[in-house]
Every structure is written in C-alpha cells, then in structure tokens.
Amino acid sequence: MRTVLVIAAAIAAGSLVGWLLGVVIGIAARGRYRWLLMPTYRACRRLTILILVLVALFFTVQYTDLPNDWLPHARNALRVMFFLALAGLLVKALRVAETAVLRGLPTYSTDPKVRQARFKIRLLRRLGGAVVPVLAIGWALTTVDALRAFGISLLTSAGVLGVIVGLAARNTLGNVLAGTQVALAHLMQEGDVIVVNDEWGRVEDVNLTHIVVRMWDERRLTVPTTYFTERPFQNWTRHDARVRSEVAVHLDFTADMEDLRREAHRLLEANPLWDRSDNKWELQMIDVTPQTVVVQVRAWAADSPSAWNLACEMREGLTTFVRDHHPQWLPRTRSEYHP
Known part of the structure; x- marks a missing residue:
C-alpha cells in the first residue's frame, strides 16, 4: 500500500510542478519570446512531467515497501529512464527550435544568405538529434556499476571486434564527416545549382551521408557526401542565385x-x-x-x-x-x- 501511495504522490508532485512551470512559461511568453516558448512547452510538456515524476520517485523510492536489496536496482532503472527521457526532451526541443526559426525565413528565396541559414539550421538539428541520444545512453550506462564494468571489460577484451566494426563503418563515418565538412566550409546548400558528372542540377536535399540533386530532366541523383570532398565540382550559385x-x-x-x-x-x-x-x-x-x-x-x-x-x-x-x-x-x- 505504501508503494502505491509513494508512486501516486510522485505523479501528483510531478504533475503539479509541471503545471506551475506551464503557468510561469505562459506568463513569460507574453513578451517577445512567445514564438519560441509556447511551441516548446506544448511539445515538451509530457516529457517534462515524466522527468519530474522520475526525479520524485528517485528521491522517494526508499519510502516504499520494496526490499532493501531491490532499492539500488530501482534507483538504477529510474536513473537510466531519466537520462533517456532527458535525451528525448532535448531532441524535441531541437525540433521545435528548428521549426520556429525556419518559420521566420522565406521558404523559397534566391538570397544565398537565407538558403545558407536554412541549411545550417537543419544540419545542426540533425547533428544534435544524432549525438544527443548516443551521449544519453552512454552516460546512463556509466551510472550503473554492473553495466560500467561490463562495458570496460568489453572494450578491453574485444579490440579485434572494435577494429572490425570500425572498418565496417568507415564509409558511413566518412560520409558523416564529409557532410559536416560540406556544411562548415559552405560548399553548397539546398537550392544551389551544381554540375555533377558533366550534368547540371539543383541541390534538393542535403543529409549527413548523402546529397540529392534534382537534375535538369527531373531525375534525382543521390550522391555520397564524400564525392564532394574528394572530387572537384562546379557550384554556379554559391555567392549569387543567378x-x-x-x-x-x-x-x-x-x-x-x-x-x-x-x-x-x-x-x-x-x-x-x-x-x-x-x-x-x-x-x-x-x-x-x-x-x-x-x-x-x-x-x-x-x-x-x-x-x-x-x-x-x-x-x-x-x-x-x-x-x-x-x-x-x-x-x-x-x-x-x-x-
């Protein structure tokens, strides 16, 4: 019975704090940052309440009817769920921020600066969406003694496996690094007119691993990003959309x-x-x-x-x-x- 009461109290406390947080954000959003605060709160409200409930359970789990030898496992489980929920919250916040910022930029523009800004924003969001979950899972595992010991033993005893995995992922990692280089060096962005394999087309989509080019005859050419860092190509609209x-x-x-x-x-x-x-x-x-x-x-x-x-x-x-x-x-x- 005590366990049920503790869980109910944690849920109630998390929901109450989440509601108060919403009231504070609603008051703050009456000013100039409403365009960012309100969409972020609506998208992240449930995950925020979940995180608050997990925090409340973490500090009150000792008052439940669980046996003492179960408490460390319960705390580990709550800690892992906390990090995963936090990663989901950050990914949602990145998506909302991307949508809010892109809404203020013209969807179709011939200005190279506008197209470059849209491209950078999308690339940063994709990088964040890929990196944040990996960091969260790694951080969560390091907080659990048993899993941390298993990870260390795996790394020290499976060096050959690590080399094999690294060689197998070489092309993928190379494309990801090349995609980052394309973005940071401003080699191209969505909407640029380029010449690939002696044919011109317009960049339709830029990802970390590949780039989609809409050719002059409406064909779609998918090219790995390493192509643009290892071979010369023409960009007709890097500084001018004409x-x-x-x-x-x-x-x-x-x-x-x-x-x-x-x-x-x-x-x-x-x-x-x-x-x-x-x-x-x-x-x-x-x-x-x-x-x-x-x-x-x-x-x-x-x-x-x-x-x-x-x-x-x-x-x-x-x-x-x-x-x-x-x-x-x-x-x-x-x-x-x-x-």
Missing part, C-alpha cells in the same frame, strides 16, 4: 559582329527571362575553326530553368535572324578549282 546562360553559334567568316550584337541586345530586351538587375551580357568571338567562327552570347537569368529557356530562345532567335536577313553568314565550305 545562373549564366550561354549560347554558341557557328557562322561564316563574313559575319558582322556589330550587327550580331545589336540583334542579340534586341532579343534580350524583348525576353522576360533575362535578369536586368545589372544589364550584364556579352557577345564575343570565342573560337575559329577552318570553316567557321564561333560566336557566343552570355547573359544572366534568375535561376537554372530560366537560364535554359533563355539559351534556347536566344539560339532560335539568332538562327532565325541569320537565315532571314543574312543567309550569306551561314557556314560554308570553300574550295579552289585549278584546271
């Missing part, structure tokens, strides 16, 4: 560059896909072959789909202009006849 559009046209040597520049400028002015933030564009002769000259037009677009469409429309416009107004500029093969 993407450069390039069009190359082969023409005859008689083509007039000034006429081409005027027509290219007219086509760009008439195209809404061209980014006019700084009116930046270029038309240059970039190469000469035995039969033709290679003329390239470079202009900026807001994103990769716009850059692709802009390149296609510019190529079509220049080809139409040359065909209708200057057919003599079309590529020709010259030869000399000596009778």
Whole structure:
C-alpha cells in the first residue's frame, strides 16, 4: 500500500510542478519570446512531467515497501529512464527550435544568405538529434556499476571486434564527416545549382551521408557526401542565385559582329527571362575553326530553368535572324578549282 501511495504522490508532485512551470512559461511568453516558448512547452510538456515524476520517485523510492536489496536496482532503472527521457526532451526541443526559426525565413528565396541559414539550421538539428541520444545512453550506462564494468571489460577484451566494426563503418563515418565538412566550409546548400558528372542540377536535399540533386530532366541523383570532398565540382550559385546562360553559334567568316550584337541586345530586351538587375551580357568571338567562327552570347537569368529557356530562345532567335536577313553568314565550305 505504501508503494502505491509513494508512486501516486510522485505523479501528483510531478504533475503539479509541471503545471506551475506551464503557468510561469505562459506568463513569460507574453513578451517577445512567445514564438519560441509556447511551441516548446506544448511539445515538451509530457516529457517534462515524466522527468519530474522520475526525479520524485528517485528521491522517494526508499519510502516504499520494496526490499532493501531491490532499492539500488530501482534507483538504477529510474536513473537510466531519466537520462533517456532527458535525451528525448532535448531532441524535441531541437525540433521545435528548428521549426520556429525556419518559420521566420522565406521558404523559397534566391538570397544565398537565407538558403545558407536554412541549411545550417537543419544540419545542426540533425547533428544534435544524432549525438544527443548516443551521449544519453552512454552516460546512463556509466551510472550503473554492473553495466560500467561490463562495458570496460568489453572494450578491453574485444579490440579485434572494435577494429572490425570500425572498418565496417568507415564509409558511413566518412560520409558523416564529409557532410559536416560540406556544411562548415559552405560548399553548397539546398537550392544551389551544381554540375555533377558533366550534368547540371539543383541541390534538393542535403543529409549527413548523402546529397540529392534534382537534375535538369527531373531525375534525382543521390550522391555520397564524400564525392564532394574528394572530387572537384562546379557550384554556379554559391555567392549569387543567378545562373549564366550561354549560347554558341557557328557562322561564316563574313559575319558582322556589330550587327550580331545589336540583334542579340534586341532579343534580350524583348525576353522576360533575362535578369536586368545589372544589364550584364556579352557577345564575343570565342573560337575559329577552318570553316567557321564561333560566336557566343552570355547573359544572366534568375535561376537554372530560366537560364535554359533563355539559351534556347536566344539560339532560335539568332538562327532565325541569320537565315532571314543574312543567309550569306551561314557556314560554308570553300574550295579552289585549278584546271
């Protein structure tokens, strides 16, 4: 009977303290931190009450009807449950903090700083969600004498097993470390346009072990994070969300560059896909072959789909202009006849 009363009193005390804590948080949340305090309290209320009940039971278990030789085991069990509940509380708090902070940032933004901030917040939450439970379980086991002795004997007598496990997990651990390096070095973030295996795509999801790239033809390419720390790759939007559009046209040597520049400028002015933030564009002769000259037009677009469409429309416009107004500029093969 005493055991039931002690458990009931611990539950009542934990619930009462949890209710008082909610009242205090509700009063404090009337100010500028309501956006963070109230969601955190709602998400963590049950685990907080559970932790308070476990603490109350830990200090009152000696007043129950349990035999004296059972008390150490009961305290060990309560201690382990306390650490596990605390880990769950911290993981929930991290998720709530992530949601609250991300709510204040635009979901779709072309600003590299905003996309970088969203990426860092998500990565830190994932790191915390992976590290906190491991630390909690390890800490809980070290508080139990029997398990601590077992852990020490296991580590000292199973060195070969540890080496095997380490070799087996080498790739996974390498990917995790590479993912952390990608985040800390700002190599990329979600929304960046990159070139992988000579194909461009947009980073759709960044995890600790792999990165998902949405290719230009809507395929999804999953790449281990170690790929980006061991091989060179192109990031077109690391400092600027805009993407450069390039069009190359082969023409005859008689083509007039000034006429081409005027027509290219007219086509760009008439195209809404061209980014006019700084009116930046270029038309240059970039190469000469035995039969033709290679003329390239470079202009900026807001994103990769716009850059692709802009390149296609510019190529079509220049080809139409040359065909209708200057057919003599079309590529020709010259030869000399000596009778």
